[in-house]
Amino acid sequence: MLKAQDLRLTFNPGTPIETQALRGLSLEIPSGQFVTVIGSNGAGKSTFLNAVSGEQRVDSGSIEIDGIDMTRQPVWVRARHVARVFQDPLAGTCEDLTIEENMALAKMRGQRRGFSFAVKPALREAFREQIATLGLGLENRLSDRIGLLSGGQRQAVSLLMAALQPSRLLLLDEHTAALDPRTADFVIQLTARIVAEHKLTTMMVTHSMRQALDVGERTVMLHQGRVVLDVSGKEREGMDVHHLLEMFEKVRGEALDDDALLLG
């Protein structure tokens, strides 16, 4: 369960390039829910995810994960509860390490790392079985450097890695944006499968309205650092992309009006 309350974050405060990225964002996600997040460029989606994972400290507000206050914890401490897949396929894996070493690293996410060998035969077998489920033929390449894989393959492995160690929260920030349409589709299917299999509480940022409605059970729209739309259940089921686009435009229009008022 995630509970973000009144998050505020300003980049470069007091300078001409000051940006209020989060302006009182609040969002609660109950355990096991799959939420898709949309919003225009610069709406604050990535900043929000970074705030939750700890990569960005918020100026004020609080972040609770499963009832534990995480507002001031560094990334590596939060990693015990939070798994991530980045937008950039190169960002989520270590290109110098082999596939199995990357998986071993993820297998120990948030655990105490000791002095036993990271990749033991039994573990390697488990990895082989898991990676075979991707259907990408990677099961015979476990000792290849992961840098040799394509972006799509690396993203698929990243997803698998995110699920190797149980987590309270899975954060996906446009994790299919860098992939070609077919691979993106494959990774989305895989996401839905892994999330369902492990009953993960998930937040997925996407620019595709279609994706936002197709996967998950709730859709949230951010605008100017706040939640401006939050649909789930019946209301969401009846929605199509057209609807969502309309609301998107409406919200943006309103926001513009607000600004116009303020400026006027």
Next chain:
Amino acid sequence: MSTYTLLGALEIGLIFSLVALGVYISFRLLRFPDLTVDGSFPLGGAVAATLIASGSDPFTATIAATVAGACAGFITGWLNVRLKIMDLLASILMMIALYSINLRIMGKPNVPLIAEPTVFNLLQPEMLVDYVFRPLLLVFVVLAVKLLLDGFFATQTGLAIRATGSNARMARAQGVNTGLAVLAGMALSNALVGLAGALFAQTQGGADISMGVGTIVIGLAAVIVGESLLPSRKLYLATLAVILGAIVYRFFIALALNSDFIGLQAQDLNLVTALLVTVALVLPRLRQRNAGKKGG
């Protein structure tokens, strides 16, 4: 070249392969450009020579020198991780600080070891002459260090350190305390350099304040020569390559110094090293560019 010169080159090459392994850890695994080495090498020598000269057991002295090296590396890491000083600058600060510290430790610019016991003459069996036994013992030491390193970097902790150097953001997202990983890696790297300094002082008849000048360049030269001899991303091959690089490099230097027709002298060593490293750094790029031209 005589057998004596050859064995001498092997001996120094083996000692510098420990430096090269340290440099490999900082520069390649952690991607931390670390010049501390120029200070931690004489630090190891100073600690070992001073302790031995004051009557300590050479083994204890060698271990103390290794620990001293580790501390130096740790502090460089700390300057960078905690005080957020740029990596290169942090290591330069530590390097010049060590110059004073080394003088303090020795109390004078050099501490000779002539009649004192060393780890080499304590272990030396009757039947072997010293200039044969020293490289022999060093082969065992270097091999043991290599195998231990290979093993360590395959453990969960070792993997976390490698991940930190390769992709710190990813490592953090996997719960690795990357700051601590840098401290540990830097300590390990300079521990090896301190050990090398201690062994160097014991084979060369003492420690000298200027014995560290150019250590980093020699270490880097070894790493680069090794990587071009045996290019591999596999860790156990990479550590082997680095060791071979240090030895081959040393043979070249011995060859250059012993060939009268080249007319090089000991004081030209650093210039030769700098030239060698420059060539080794530029060659791959030239090769790439030529390959590109052919392709295009």
